[in-house]
Amino acid sequence: QSALTQPASVSGSPGQSITISCTGTSSDIGGYNYVSWYQQYPGKAPKLMIFGVSNRPSGVSPRFSGSKSGNTASLTISGLRAEDEADYYCLSYTDTSTEVFGGGTKVTVL
């Protein structure tokens, strides 16, 4: 059960858009639309940002959006703000009824 592949870090200036990729296989991301994304600040519990590939929970800013193509899911943050600086993790359901996280991406606002 290998972790999904995410870039270790992504950075952008305030107001810019950034995209975080999350690559898996046909046994996880490619086979299901059960991909979710979590934001985590240091010392805090993760917070749900996107579920079902592209659905946003109530209360999450519309600046956050998700998509998927083949075995790769993506999280885009538009209009980057200082408060978006955090770690982001993708999570996918797999064909063994288990789940697997991505390695995590540190977002830095320049």
Next chain:
Amino acid sequence: QVRLQESGPGLVKPSETLSLTCTVSGGSITSTSYYWGWIRQPPGKGLEWIGIIHYAGNTYYNSSLKSRVTISLDTSKTQFSLQLTSVTAADTAVYFCARRTPRSNWFYYDYWGQGALVTVSS
């Protein structure tokens, strides 16, 4: 408002068993809709999915931990628990408990505990 709270020893000796409990309030642990899971995070590293349990008794575990992990439910106490046997320093981590939605709701974790640091050391 659903709340989850982890509890248990913060220090475990190598080769012994790590035991944590998650107490759920504000929601029914016996709901057939939800699963209850454990996720961990070694210091400075990423999240690792450990496993989940459903009220009906179904359990699913990370294949890399399966031989050492047991997740169980205590419905009378609205708690669920994690046991990890034969621990080593590599099991040192913050352990989170969380609620997972069903397939009809896209399988995501909507409520999380604050996390409990467990250190494995003699």
